[in-house]
Structures are given as structure tokens and as C-alpha cells.
Amino acid sequence: MSDRGSGERTAHDRTGHERTAGDRLRTSIGALSLPNPVLTASGCGGTGRELAQFFELSRLGAFVTTSVMPQARAGRPTPRVAETPSGLLTAMGLPGPGVETFLEHDLPWxxxxxVRTIVSVAGDGVEEYGDLSRRLRGVPGVAAIEVNLAAPNAGDRGGTFGRHPAAAAAVVRAVRAHARPGVPVLAKLAPDATDIVTIALACVDAGADGLTLINTMDGMAIDPHTLRPALTGVSGGLSGPAIRPIAVRCVYQVHAALPRTPIVGVGGIATGLDALEFVLAGASAVAVGTALFHDPTAGPRILRELDEALAARGIGSLADAVGLAHRPAGYVPPQVRPDELEKERT
Structure with a gap:
């Protein structure tokens, strides 16, 4: 696959060897090697065709699909989107054509x-998740599977698997059991759990190769004109910059507990510095979501800004920045040039 990225600007590590931007930005999620850490967030890039009007999708580290379910779903009736200050409320109901159409039309495209493709899957029961994983097992082009544990769980009266360690583990175990060996399984968690670290530990113990943190948060808006809830589903998922501090906190806490587990940070990323914040907290990759709705080219732009932010701080590679906020004050990572740090201070 082509490794198109943010150009071939160079930096030097402390041994004086030249490093290209491509080298700086490489990352991995389990066995999946990526040319750069910027992904789309599930459900925010459509089928990919919508974003492809604005840039080549292969420039991104990977494209994460809208959650695929066994059968076609129309989703909830409108209105199912409402803007809020610094955020967006959505109650889509996971609309989609179902796995048959996805495998026949969307994935081949x-x-x-x-495009490196991470397939998001969702179901109404553990068996459905396992069946979806089985369907994807022999299909070429599946770089990884993201398990949407914040999808409505019909057996739990609209709750989510991701709020209960045992339930989350059961789903991950079913997906891992049927996934092709070598294909990473990522568990996507909601922040509404009482203890997200406990959920994360349960998922990793069940076979998750990585974690996606976080999904949307439950929220609600009331229309002052109609005097009724703004969404037909009453509540919805809050995304955008409003949830970024919560997402960063979750990434930081989970990385502290599971420092060797790759994390994809999600939640209100709109700039390269936002992405850097997640990386410093412990994310090996980031996914851009809500920003795409008003700036379809946000992915490549954020990638470029992240590259510039690393270079400006003298950080020779993305890997050197992952989890850096956990280090003691005054710690200098291996690829940071002391002369650049001195410039920053002055």
C-alpha cells in the first residue's frame, strides 16, 4: 500500500541521522502497521466515498467504517442531530445497509x-458480534476490527455492553474467537462506565489487541421553540470539543494501567495540537470525527499540524511522544534535541 503522508520534511535525531516525516509518524496497533496515526472515527466518514471527493483516503493512517450490523437498519426518525455549544448531539440508531451490502459494495470500493480499512461491528447480542467477525474472517482488505461496545443492546433495554466488564469481555471474546489470526481486534468503549479502566482491563484480558477511547457521552437538549426534546430519541450521544477533556482523561488513566496496550484516542480532535494532547496522554493513534462535518479535509490537515508540532518540539518520532505526559517533570525523551528544548524555554 502507498504511504502517502505529509511530505518528506526531515528532522535529525540525537545521533545526527536524518529522519523523514514518514519515519516520524509511523505507528502500529497490535500487528497492524500504519504510515501515520490519523484515522477517521466510525460513523463520521460515511462509506468513504463522501470524503474521497476532497482528498485521497490512502493519505490517512486508516479509514474506520460506520458500524456494520447483520441486517439493514433505517435508524431513528428525524430529528436525530442537534448542535450544542462546542459539540454535536446525535441519535442516529446505527443506520446502515447491513453486512451483505457492505461486503459486496463498500469494502471492495x-x-x-x-485504503487501510478498520471495520467497526455492532450487534444486539454476543452471537451477532461473533457472526459478524466470522463473516469478515476470510475477507481480504480487513486491516482490523473495531468492536463498538457502545451500541444499543436490545437484551439490556437500550443499555450498552461497554458499561459492564463481563458483558464487554463476552463480546470481545466472541469477536476474537472468530477473527482471522493476525487481524487486530479493538474494543471501543463509552466514557459513561463507572470505571473505564476496569472495562478496559476486562476487554484486554478477553483478547482485545487495542482500545478505542472514547465513544460519545449521553446527553440531551431541549428545543426552546417547541418546548420538547430536540431529538426524537430524547437523548443522544454528545461528541466534539466539549468531550475532549474527558476523552484525554480516559486515555491517560487507561494508558497508566495498560501501558503496552495500543490506544486510539477519539473525542473532539480538531487540530494537530489536540491530536498531540491525546498522544502525550498515551494514544498511539487518533481518530477524527465531528470535525469532518464542517471540514471534510480535517484529517490531512490535522496530520500535517501534528507532524509540525512534533518537529517544533524536537521530537524525532511519534513513538517517543506516546505517553510522554506520564514521565517525571524534566524527562527528555530519546529523540528530543536539547537545543530545541532550550529554544522552547526562551
Whole structure:
């Protein structure tokens, strides 16, 4: 696959060896090697065709699909989107054409575009998740599987698997059991759990190769004109900059507990510095979501800004920045040039 990225600007590590931007930005999620850490967030890039009007999708580290379910779903009736200060409330109901159409039309198109594709899956029961994983097992072009543990769970009266360690572990175990060996399984968690670290530990123990943190938070808005809830589903998922501090906190806490587990940070990323914040907290990659709705080119822009932010701080590679906020004050990572640090102080 082509490794198109943010150009070939160079930096030097402390031994004086030249490093290209491509080298700086490489990352991995389990066995999946990526040319850069910027992904789309599930559900925010459509089928990929919508974003492809603005840039080549292969420039991103990977494209994360809208959550695929066994059968086609129309989703909830409108209105199902409402803007809020610094955020967006959505109650879509996971609309989609179902796995058959995805495998016949959407995934082949992404493969033709040379796109690294992470397939998000969701179901109403453990068996459905396992069946979806089985369907994807022999399909080429699946770089990883993201398990949407914040999807409505019909057996739990609209709750989510991701709020209960045992339930989350059961789903991850079912997906891992049927996934093709070598294909990473990522567990996507909601922040509404009482203790997200406990959920994360349960998922990793069940076979998750990585974690995606976080999904949307439950929220609600009331329309002052109609005097009724703004969404037909009453409440919805809050995304955007409003949840970024919560997402960063979750990434930080989980990385502290599981420092060797790759994390994809999600939640209100709109700039390269936002992405850097997640990386410093412990994320090996980041996913851009709500920002795409008003700036479809946000992915490549954030990638460029992140690259510039690393270079400006003298950090020779993305890997050197992952989890850096956990280090003691005064710690200098291996690829930071002391002369650049001195410039920053002055």
C-alpha cells in the first residue's frame, strides 16, 4: 500500500541521522502497521466515498467504517442531530445497509482506493458480534476490527455492553474467537462506565489487541421553540470539543494501567495540537470525527499540524511522544534535541 503522508520534511535525531516525516509518524496497533496515526472515527466518514471527493483516503493512517450490523437498519426518525455549544448531539440508531451490502459494495470500493480499512461491528447480542467477525474472517482488505461496545443492546433495554466488564469481555471474546489470526481486534468503549479502566482491563484480558477511547457521552437538549426534546430519541450521544477533556482523561488513566496496550484516542480532535494532547496522554493513534462535518479535509490537515508540532518540539518520532505526559517533570525523551528544548524555554 502507498504511504502517502505529509511530505518528506526531515528532522535529525540525537545521533545526527536524518529522519523523514514518514519515519516520524509511523505507528502500529497490535500487528497492524500504519504510515501515520490519523484515522477517521466510525460513523463520521460515511462509506468513504463522501470524503474521497476532497482528498485521497490512502493519505490517512486508516479509514474506520460506520458500524456494520447483520441486517439493514433505517435508524431513528428525524430529528436525530442537534448542535450544542462546542459539540454535536446525535441519535442516529446505527443506520446502515447491513453486512451483505457492505461486503459486496463498500469494502471492495475501499480496497480499490488502496485504503487501510478498520471495520467497526455492532450487534444486539454476543452471537451477532461473533457472526459478524466470522463473516469478515476470510475477507481480504480487513486491516482490523473495531468492536463498538457502545451500541444499543436490545437484551439490556437500550443499555450498552461497554458499561459492564463481563458483558464487554463476552463480546470481545466472541469477536476474537472468530477473527482471522493476525487481524487486530479493538474494543471501543463509552466514557459513561463507572470505571473505564476496569472495562478496559476486562476487554484486554478477553483478547482485545487495542482500545478505542472514547465513544460519545449521553446527553440531551431541549428545543426552546417547541418546548420538547430536540431529538426524537430524547437523548443522544454528545461528541466534539466539549468531550475532549474527558476523552484525554480516559486515555491517560487507561494508558497508566495498560501501558503496552495500543490506544486510539477519539473525542473532539480538531487540530494537530489536540491530536498531540491525546498522544502525550498515551494514544498511539487518533481518530477524527465531528470535525469532518464542517471540514471534510480535517484529517490531512490535522496530520500535517501534528507532524509540525512534533518537529517544533524536537521530537524525532511519534513513538517517543506516546505517553510522554506520564514521565517525571524534566524527562527528555530519546529523540528530543536539547537545543530545541532550550529554544522552547526562551
Amino acid at each position: 475501499l480496497i480499490e482506493q488502496d
